[in-house]
Amino acid sequence: MPFTLRELAESLNGSIQGDAEMSVTDVAALEHASLTDLSYLDSKKQLRAILSSSAGAVLTTPDLAELARKQGSECNFILVEEPQAAFIEAMLRFRPLPGPSTIGLSAKAEIHETAQFGHGCHVFPNAYIGKNVVVGSNCEIGPGAVIHDNCVIGDDCVIHANAVLYHNVTLGDRVILHAGAVIGADGFGYRFVNGGFVKIPHTGTVIIENDVEIGAVTTVDRGMIGATVIGQGTKLDNQVMIAHNCQIGKHNVYASQVGIAGSCTIGDYVQMGGQVGVVDHVKIGSGAKFGGKAGVAWDMPAAGTFHGTPAINEKEAIRNHFSLQRLPELREQVKALTNQLAELQEQLAEQQEPVQSKSAA
Template sequence: MNLTVRELADWVGGEVLGDGTVPIRAARTLSEAGPGDITFVDGDRNLTAWRESHASAAIVTAVVPLNGRPLIRVTDPLAAFATVVLQLRGNQNKSRTGKIDPTAHIDASAVLGPGTTVGPYVVIGAETVIGAGCHIHAGVSIGQSCRLGDAVELYPNVVLYDDCILGDRVIVHANSVIGADGFGYRMQGGRHIKSPQLGRVELADDVEIGACSTIDRGTFGATRIGVGTKIDNLVQIAHNCQIGKHNLIVSQVGIAGSSTTGDYVVVAGQAGVGDHINVGDRAIIGAKAGLSKDVPAGAKMLGAPAHPDIEQKKIWMSMAKLPEMRKEIRRIKKKIGLEDE
């Protein structure tokens, strides 16, 4: 598909600077773009790369000056570039046909909203209600009495156990499991006896769950994920957790049972949160940190066991000096006539 810079600007509501008749055949990033391509420059940190790029045009912010090639000026170049990429590829939502594949098994008591697409070999249980404009990809299994809002997307092989509740515009990526039993056992007569796992999982509006992540149902109540929270791949959230709004939880994080987070919390990759721990609003938990106690609002935690970031950096600096300190101690002992043990 060949379009002009001006036609692309019309798609994104941008202002054209320079020759708007330059033809564009594809949209590529700065490192990959060549003649005939449009790219994007998000702020002044990429100005050198833009000058060196062979791209024919760019989508930019106001800080990017003209350099002889046409620009499309917008407030959010990344979002505008994504729109252009999708348009040039052709509408990626053509698969949202509202059709139901004949191999899908849908219980007669289930209700599907208008425009919902159901792919091959999907299973939808009794009394489940699915909203409008949803896309249920191949191999998804949805249990009984689930409630899904509008525009939900479940990628291949997602599993929703019974009684799960998903808000509007929830996205769950491939092979994730929502609502499995929590890991709860009691010791009786020398054996581990399973504790009841009778609650559910609730994902609020605009939650996104990465591939191969798991969120366990509550023991009696609900495990909840707050509005707008984004969870990466390979994350485990245990039973009874209450995750706040607009959290970012990065890959391989594990959050143990009955822990809570406030709003706008960031938990970086491979961090571990112990059970019954509260993490306050806007706290940041560094990569591989291990939390064994509550974290106040706004704190930045590093290390395992985790300490406030300034304290932990001092600990790391001290550890780096240990070999030198050990040599110095040996010299002092030798000088005063003490033998090493």
């Protein structure tokens, strides 16, 4: 349904610069917005985009609105303190999220008689719940999800379609597992015996703490003896791999295809871009940040920013990058200097020959 700018401003505690009675019907990014769309501006980097945008109205701060006006923008503005937060709130008015399920415990799900559920739980058809599983209140378990024996799941968890919890796994409260996530598979551990690889049993577990979100087709392997732990508030993107025995701290954020080898210890608030790889038994300090495709080959200190393979300090990595960009130019310079040196050596040799001839005479 459409909303006038006045209605939106009142609900967002904002003020209007422009036509308060104008209606908008949807939300969109600045680059794709039309005259009936609401967008937002929360960075000076986007000022160029707003000048070419067709957005009917834009959520932004008073300072950014003033800069946009100075550069010629005639857009309608709703002024707020935090544009992105206000935009999300407005977006959910235009595009409400699906309401809670009402399916209850489906008769088409296979639920062992010893499984226990808190109030308000919903289990979809074709889900499997094993022996002695304990599920807290207000949880949703999607179609085809598998929860093996002796798992414990906290309150308000969402386990999407075809996610798998192996036996003895523990989830805290408000955990989200997206489709195809696998928690508690055996770690990749083998002994080389008599010319072949012999499997090492993994009798540990996985503990997922409160408020963790794990992306689609992401895997977290169980520990060999103890627990692989994913700390409170950590967010793992799709296709992330966490190997056995890792201890991941609180509020980490890993983008797609990050791979953490076994027995790594990682502090709190660590960020990793896509395809970062970490070798086994590495320790990473809290607050460290790694750019995409960084390769972490040894222990890393806290609070630094690192790039490259092997990962090094950001400033050094940038300096190395620009040096590599100049390699063709430097190669030509070295060739020219080599030729000049050869010519000088020839000239020097020619000058020395007459002197040697006179000495011989």
